[in-house]
Amino acid sequence: MKHYDVVIVGAGAGGGIAAGVLANAGKSVLLLERGRPLSFEDVGRDHLRSMRFSRYGVNAGPDLDGVPRVFVEQDGATRIVGPLDGGYHNLAACVGSGTRVYGGQAWRFMPQDFRMASIYGTPAGSSLADWPITYDDLAPFYERVEWEVGVSADCARMSHLPEYHRQYPMEPLPMTRRANRFEQAAQGLNWRTTRVPLLINSKPYGGKPACIHCQHCVGYACPVDAKNGTQSTVIPRAIASGRCTLVTGAMTEKINVDASGRASGVTFHDRDGVRQEVGADVVVAAGGAIETARLLLNSASSREPLGLGNANGQVGRSLQGHYYAGCVGLFEDDIWDGVGPGACIGTCEFNHGNDGIIGGGLLADDFIATPISAWNGMLPPDLPRWGLEAKQWMRKNYRRVADIRGPVHEIPSPECRVTVDTGVRDRFGIPAAKLSGFAHEETVRTANFMDARAREWLLAAGAVDVWGGGHGRYLSGGQHQAGTCRMGDDPHTSVVDASCRVHGHDNVYLADGSVHVTNGGFNPVLTIMALAWRTAEGIAAAW
Numbered sequence: 001m002k003h004y005d006v007v008i009v010g011a012g013a014g015g016g017i018a019a020g021v022l023a024n025a026g027k028s029v030l031l032l033e034r035g036r037p038l039s040f041e042d043v044g045r046d047h048l049r050s051m052r053f054s055r056y057g058v059n060a061g062p063d064l065d066g067v068p069r070v071f072v073e074q075d076g077a078t079r080i081v082g083p084l085d086g087g088y089h090n091l092a093a094c095v096g097s098g099t100r101v102y103g104g105q106a107w108r109f110m111p112q113d114f115r116m117a118s119i120y121g122t123p124a125g126s127s128l129a130d131w132p133i134t135y136d137d138l139a140p141f142y143e144r145v146e147w148e149v150g151v152s153a154d155c156a157r158m159s160h161l162p163e164y165h166r167q168y169p170m171e172p173l174p175m176t177r178r179a180n181r182f183e184q185a186a187q188g189l190n191w192r193t194t195r196v197p198l199l200i201n202s203k204p205y206g207g208k209p210a211c212i213h214c215q216h217c218v219g220y221a222c223p224v225d226a227k228n229g230t231q232s233t234v235i236p237r238a239i240a241s242g243r244c245t246l247v248t249g250a251m252t253e254k255i256n257v258d259a260s261g262r263a264s265g266v267t268f269h270d271r272d273g274v275r276q277e278v279g280a281d282v283v284v285a286a287g288g289a290i291e292t293a294r295l296l297l298n299s300a301s302s303r304e305p306l307g308l309g310n311a312n313g314q315v316g317r318s319l320q321g322h323y324y325a326g327c328v329g330l331f332e333d334d335i336w337d338g339v340g341p342g343a344c345i346g347t348c349e350f351n352h353g354n355d356g357i358i359g360g361g362l363l364a365d366d367f368i369a370t371p372i373s374a375w376n377g378m379l380p381p382d383l384p385r386w387g388l389e390a391k392q393w394m395r396k397n398y399r400r401v402a403d404i405r406g407p408v409h410e411i412p413s414p415e416c417r418v419t420v421d422t423g424v425r426d427r428f429g430i431p432a433a434k435l436s437g438f439a440h441e442e443t444v445r446t447a448n449f450m451d452a453r454a455r456e457w458l459l460a461a462g463a464v465d466v467w468g469g470g471h472g473r474y475l476s477g478g479q480h481q482a483g484t485c486r487m488g489d490d491p492h493t494s495v496v497d498a499s500c501r502v503h504g505h506d507n508v509y510l511a512d513g514s515v516h517v518t519n520g521g522f523n524p525v526l527t528i529m530a531l532a533w534r535t536a537e538g539i540a541a542a543w
């Protein structure tokens with residue numbers, strides 16, 4: 001049996017960072033990824049088949065067959081779902097995972113985001129808690145990711161955060177026509193704005209070119225590779241070190257542990273369907289919040305029959321993604337100039353300090369919407385979705401609509417859960433993830449509050465009509481999924497400790513969004529990467 005210093009499960013945001021740091025630290029690393037590397041052509045430019053509009057197909061995985069999940073409706077009814085169903089809560093499956101096709105918004109969380117329970121208390125029925133680490137613990141790792149992976153922004157305008165020690169490596173991307181309009185409107189409202197930080201090159205950086213402002217950023221791969229994901233930065237650098245082996249098409253079935261709880265390695269199915277075992281001194285799970293929880297639950301042993309790290313029933317709980325609040329505005333003139341990537345200006349005025357609201361959220365202009373995405377999400381509610389009237393509306397108004405949106409700080413609920421269903425199995429016979437629960441009512445209140453702020457901003461910018469907003473309760477855990485194996489000092493209320501080591505397992509660590517205690521009012525990837533960096537440095541120092 002082959003043996004490595006470290007086996008990492010999942011070559012996405014967190015796993016890719018961990019591979020880079022550990023290989024650079026001199027460790028032999030095996031990086032196992034169930035998906036495959038996707039070229040620009042593989043991802044394609046099909047507006048009907050993307051990670052933003054996936055009704056007819058996804059372009060960054062997983063394959064549609066043999067990967068079922070079970071979704072539990074609010075009335076308790078269950079149904080088996082595939083990646084095209086909203087109930088699946090899909091995040092990509094390929095080398096780089098979401099970072100292959102993401103928009104690359106690169107927000108740091110705020111210091112308050114790590115201390116939610118101290119600031120707001122713990123609402124009944126929620127699992128709101130403080131993180132065992134602070135913003136200051138993570139700040140140096142945010143900076144490292146910003147420089148090593150590559151972020152464009154202006155730290156002088158991040159006035160919602162403590163002062164940065166170092167400027168970003170690249171200036172922000174150019175302002176668009178609509179961003180100029182929103183910036184002026186915000187000044188009128190007396191709201192401070194920030195430039196949206198992006199994991200996109202505004203100038204040649206890291207051996208890759210600058211953005212050419214095409215209109216296909218989010219949901220697609222970049223035609224010139226100006227977007228910085230782990231597949232195009234840290235993973236190739238790890239492989240170039242000669243110490244990291246990437247095996248794709250490798251679905252990890254379980255983490256193998258001995259009677260004392262020490263992991264000996266993992267069992268996986270290779271791309272030919274052959275079951276293999278590898279040994280490791282340390283195992284790092286980084287499969288994303290849903291699949292990491294599934295892996296731990298499927299790694300039950302006689303010592304922990306409920307799953308690895310699950311002696312206290314915490315694995316899989318507090319699944320959270322992001323409610324995305326916001327509204328669409330219709331303008332009298334062409335507000336849209338088609339300059340990509342689009343996300344350009346944001347405000348953090350409402351992330352905290354809102355009377356009677358727990359937390360808050362970010363509002364920003366969004367990435368450029370393809371016509372089908374606009375058709376799907378930006379049309380006025382009373383417009384027919386077919387026929388001449390709808391077509392004429394699109395012809396006249398596609399360039400005159402703009403939306404203001406952003407992620408809302410979710411109040412985690414322990415009933416939002418990933419469990420496994422042994423009656424439903426994937427193509428390898430591994431029990432499927434079962435997703436259940438719906439968001440805490442405070443999340444809905446925050447989202448409705450943020451809708452109203454988006455409406456205000458659009459009207460101040462001159463919108464002649466505004467629509468959208470309004471939220472019910474539903475499970476949220478798709479592209480921004482987090483929280484199923486949270487950090488904490490107490491094993492009764494958390495799964496990993498402050499170094500992201502699974503309680504009771506000296507040599508098992510997690511390095512993905514699953515460890516987030518709360519998911520901030522910001523897109524989460526920079527925090528996932530920073531935390532993975534910190535975890536990997538900790539492993540390198542301890543092993």
Ligand SMILES: Cc1cc2nc3c(=O)[nH]c(=O)nc-3n(C[C@H](O)[C@H](O)[C@H](O)COP(=O)(O)OP(=O)(O)OC[C@H]3O[C@@H](n4cnc5c(N)ncnc54)[C@H](O)[C@@H]3O)c2cc1C
Binds near residue numbers: 052098251522
């Ligand atoms: C279209 C889109 C746009 C987005 N835009 C933004 C944005 O602008 N800003 C932002 O902050 N975030 C954005 N995100 C979200 C961001 O990509 C995710 O938050 C991030 O990728 C999650 O990181 P992770 O390490 O937790 O999991 P992932 O990056 O999903 O990595 C998990 C990897 O593990 C693999 N895996 C899982 N289980 C196994 C197993 N058992 N064996 C082997 N491999 C396994 C998966 O295939 C996957 O590749 C976007 C996502 C999408 C899809």
Ligand code: SF4
Binds near residue numbers: 211227341
């Ligand atoms: S907008 Fe820029 S970064 Fe985004 S895909 Fe197009 S060229 Fe690449």
